[in-house]
Amino acid sequence: MFGNKKNTNGLTFIAQGTKLSGETHFEGEALIGGELYGKISSTGKITIEAEGYIDGDLRCKELKVSGVFKGKLKCDKLNITNTGSVEGEIACESMEIFEGGQFIGMRVREEVNLLSSVIDEDNVAANG
Incomplete structure (x- = not known):
């Protein structure tokens, strides 16, 4: 019943009212109705x-x-989408914004260094 299955990437749903924080990884597609905080990755x-x-x-x-x-x-x-809002530093191949949608921030060509702010803070603290 739980043997090796190929392409079993199901849908993960985080319901409204749910709050998760920390490091989260989704294998496949995810639908977020609640709140997620931290480092998040997905294969889909x-x-x-x-x-x-x-x-x-x-x-x-x-x-x-x-x-x-x-x-x-x-x-x-x-x-x-027309109700969506994105704020931050974005690295993507293609971007589509519908009328009413908001993008506040910076789009960069190269990959975003997700650890740069943490490393910079550590250097300032160490070097005083």
Whole structure:
């Protein structure tokens, strides 16, 4: 029953009212209706619903935002719907913003260094 199956990448759903923080990895597609904070990665598509919220460092294949994303993002394709809001530093191959959607931040060509702010803070603390 639980033998080796190929392509068993199911859908993960984080419901409205749920808050998760820390390091999270989704194998396959994820639908976010609640709140996620921290370092997040996925091998597939992440969809942030209208009530959904992600704040952190995100790496995924594709991101569709109907809710709110804040932080640093590395993806192949970014889609911001008419209710979506993206704020932060973004590295993506393609970006689509529908009328009403918001993008506040910076789009960079090279890969976003997700650890740069942590390393910089450590150097300042060490060097005083």
